[in-house]
Amino acid sequence: MTGKTLVAFATKGGATEEAALEIAEVLRKHKLEVDTVNLRKEKDTDISGYENLVVGSGVRIGRIYNEYHKFLENDFGKKKLALFIVCGEAGDPKDHDKVLEKHMKTTLGNHAHLKPVEFEVFGGRMKVLWKVVSDGRDPAKVRAWADKVSKKFGSKK
Numbered sequence: 001m002t003g004k005t006l007v008a009f010a011t012k013g014g015a016t017e018e019a020a021l022e023i024a025e026v027l028r029k030h031k032l033e034v035d036t037v038n039l040r041k042e043k044d045t046d047i048s049g050y051e052n053l054v055v056g057s058g059v060r061i062g063r064i065y066n067e068y069h070k071f072l073e074n075d076f077g078k079k080k081l082a083l084f085i086v087c088g089e090a091g092d093p094k095d096h097d098k099v100l101e102k103h104m105k106t107t108l109g110n111h112a113h114l115k116p117v118e119f120e121v122f123g124g125r126m127k128v129l130w131k132v133v134s135d136g137r138d139p140a141k142v143r144a145w146a147d148k149v150s151k152k153f154g155s156k157k
């Protein structure tokens, strides 16, 4: 068993939380010990007890949520870090590479000290007045990515 893993997420509409909980479940199946935290509710998360971190955020009006950027200011030292973004644009597979590059560039442009072992973008779900107007979620893709992340985090399973 490797050290503990934290899956931290920033969500406004709930899609990033769903992806984060799905990722946490997959990592647990790989025998990793996993905690989750909602960064919009818990503002002072202590990462000292964690060896691996997954950090995810939604996007609105072209911006990744502030809590994601704030959390990434932490000193991760030798901890392994995997990042994901949930957004409307990533819901269309033909735009995947372009959207991945954009969000990766923004993240690493703001946090040059980071060396994530994985970075991915997933389609989100957009509601207007509580009504779903678009849904690009793909839980199978989220689970497949979490499998990949578990290997990077040292799971032998």
Ligand SMILES: Cc1cc2nc3c(=O)[nH]c(=O)nc-3n(C[C@H](O)[C@H](O)[C@H](O)COP(=O)(O)O)c2cc1C
Pocket (backbone or CB within 6 Å): 010, 011, 012, 013, 014, 015, 016, 017, 057, 058, 059, 060, 061, 062, 063, 086, 087, 088, 089, 090, 123, 124, 125, 126, 127
């Ligand atoms: C007001 C609003 C603005 C949005 N702006 C963008 C955007 O600029 N780019 C994008 O890719 N998706 C955009 N979206 C879609 C969100 O990224 C999508 O709803 C995603 O699921 C957000 O994550 P969350 O549900 O965890 O908050 C927007 C959604 C809303 C409701």
